[in-house]
Amino acid sequence: MLALTQRTYGGLDAVEMADLPVPEPTADEVLVEVHACSLNGSDRENLAGSPFYSRVGGLRRPRRPVPGSDIAGVVSAVGHEVSEFSVGDEVFGELAGYRGGLAEYVATKPRLLARKPAGLTYVEAASIPQAGCIAWRAVEGRVHPGDRVLVNGAGGAGGPLVVGLAKARGGEVTAVDRADKADFMHRIGANITVDFEAEDWADHADHRERYDLIVDLVAHRSPFRVHRALRPGGTYRMVGGSTRILLAALPARPLVKARTGKDVGVLVVPQSRADLEAITALVTSNIVTPVVDSTFPLSEAVAAYARLARGDNQGKIVVTMR
Numbered sequence: 001m002l003a004l005t006q007r008t009y010g011g012l013d014a015v016e017m018a019d020l021p022v023p024e025p026t027a028d029e030v031l032v033e034v035h036a037c038s039l040n041g042s043d044r045e046n047l048a049g050s051p052f053y054s055r056v057g058g059l060r061r062p063r064r065p066v067p068g069s070d071i072a073g074v075v076s077a078v079g080h081e082v083s084e085f086s087v088g089d090e091v092f093g094e095l096a097g098y099r100g101g102l103a104e105y106v107a108t109k110p111r112l113l114a115r116k117p118a119g120l121t122y123v124e125a126a127s128i129p130q131a132g133c134i135a136w137r138a139v140e141g142r143v144h145p146g147d148r149v150l151v152n153g154a155g156g157a158g159g160p161l162v163v164g165l166a167k168a169r170g171g172e173v174t175a176v177d178r179a180d181k182a183d184f185m186h187r188i189g190a191n192i193t194v195d196f197e198a199e200d201w202a203d204h205a206d207h208r209e210r211y212d213l214i215v216d217l218v219a220h221r222s223p224f225r226v227h228r229a230l231r232p233g234g235t236y237r238m239v240g241g242s243t244r245i246l247l248a249a250l251p252a253r254p255l256v257k258a259r260t261g262k263d264v265g266v267l268v269v270p271q272s273r274a275d276l277e278a279i280t281a282l283v284t285s286n287i288v289t290p291v292v293d294s295t296f297p298l299s300e301a302v303a304a305y306a307r308l309a310r311g312d313n314q315g316k317i318v319v320t321m322r
């Protein structure tokens, strides 16, 4: 089968197309004929091996060579211990360990897979899992009508669904990213856009004590700085960013809370079928819409990675197999 493989951590020269054997599902796995696999910021991190947490799947090189985590496809074989899916079922979801999806077939335990709604294409379904689960955990139950929400890194793979869900829940959204993504961020619902290269929302007077919720997809500021942009009682959640900031946020949380009353912490987004089904129900009810930036055939997966690496994507890049 055709697959993208990654030999080491690094730049685009670390990935190449290869012909691999179709994997054999074990007794508790299903074999999925992959139709589409979307790319996330985590795929860019897994390619670079940076931040350091992206090396959990192999310190010097990835133990599982095929990258790609968010898939949609059709079950083509089931191990004899699997009872919840049958051959022919249309499924989608995140792959455990965030790898294996950029291939014509992947064998995986069915725990994280959900049934693909008939009304969604494979491309749409593949664009939901990681971004959708981040949006669900970051926003649902936290944003109420009239709340002010800042999304840092709003214009990439995960941000648009965070913006969309915050808007759907009645929030006023400030979206922060590169200046050339401002039109896109307005189109997906942002009320205000900020060019991160021109303005630092953590310091700027316009943002002082303004937000009920800050969702930070690319955290690089000290947890002792970001609270300045929060209203009293507000919440900041780091989703992705540097390992140093991630580690600093853990001990900082009680200190910032004691000093300011604001909640500055890390958002843990578990790989979860229940979360995927919850956010997908909002997609099929037209409450939120996944945003597809572009599609590439599997044979051009390296070019898809090149677009991701340049940061040119506005929403999800999706690689299609069929």
Ligand SMILES: NC(=O)c1ccc[n+]([C@@H]2O[C@H](COP(=O)([O-])OP(=O)(O)OC[C@H]3O[C@@H](n4cnc5c(N)ncnc54)[C@H](OP(=O)(O)O)[C@@H]3O)[C@@H](O)[C@H]2O)c1
Pocket: 040, 041, 042, 044, 045, 130, 134, 152, 153, 154, 155, 156, 157, 158, 159, 176, 177, 178, 196, 217, 218, 220, 238, 239, 240, 241, 267, 268, 269, 270, 310, 311, 312
């Ligand atoms: N917490 C958890 O449990 C969990 C679970 C899954 C994933 N994650 C993490 O969540 C993050 C998801 O990000 P994503 O998929 O949306 O990534 P992405 O596609 O890389 O999007 C990030 C966006 O932020 C922009 N950006 C870069 N530097 C910025 C800055 N200083 N200020 C504001 N914006 C900036 C990027 O622009 P450029 O392209 O120009 O750089 C890009 O548009 C990843 O780090 C991933 O590892 C966390």
